[in-house]
Amino acid sequence: MKFELEESLRGAPDEELLEDLRRCARALSRETVTMTEYEAAGKTHPSTIQRRFESWSNALRLAGLQPSRSKIGISDEELFENIKSLWISLGRQPRYGEVRAPNSLFSVGTYENRFGSWSKTLGRFVEWVNADSPDQPQVQGEEQDAADTTAQIPLGKRRTRREISDRQRFRILVRDGFRCKACGASPLIQIGVELHVDHILPWSKGGETTDDNLESKCKQCNLGKGNAFHA
Secondary structure, three states, rough: OOOOOOOOOOOHHHHHHHHHHHHHHHHOOOOOOHHHHHHOOOOOHHHHHHHHHHHHHHHHHHHOOOOOOOOOOOOHHHHHHHHHHHHHHOOOOOOOHHOOOOOOOOOOOHHHHHHHOOHHHHHHHHHHHOOOOOOOOOOOHHHHHHOOOOOOOOOOOOOOOOOOHHHHHHHHHHHOOOOOOHHHHHHOOOOOEEEEEEEEEOOOHHHOOOOOEEEEEEHHHHHEEEEEEEO
């Protein structure tokens, strides 16, 4: 096999960068190319294109191509869910260079374009993850009328719902280092380990769905727990 260096367009003229965008679009038989697609097939990184032309959409316009879904059609929720999945698969905070195919649905350039930088993206992601933190009381059952927002919650009523949200589950897994709090098993070091997040003081015994009453347990330890709880 012949040994060769990969071709790079770093420092290339603007027109050469734009032509590489057109080349990738032609290879896809489409009138556009997303940042994720270009990262896989382009001769430079999408962030290089973004920095040179101020934005991905502007680069596509100058190349005579149509807008891609990298600019439109992706919600913040989709972008944050992708970070959550990537964080879980790595067992830690994703680094800049790790936000790429095939592990990530979107390139790091997509996040930079939306939020300004990767560090700002992580800040917004943390806000999103913590947005459903059950710090405020929630009434069980039917939703209260908007006019009844000042009503007091009677003593003895539940403060939180039984169900653990995906965001709260993620917070607990990160806090517990993606390890079972009972036996230490972790999917990061042992294939087949399945982690659950469950109440320490069971819901049936009056336990609330708050972060301090939740912990990570592997499937075996969690199913063997039954209705027991720590003293």
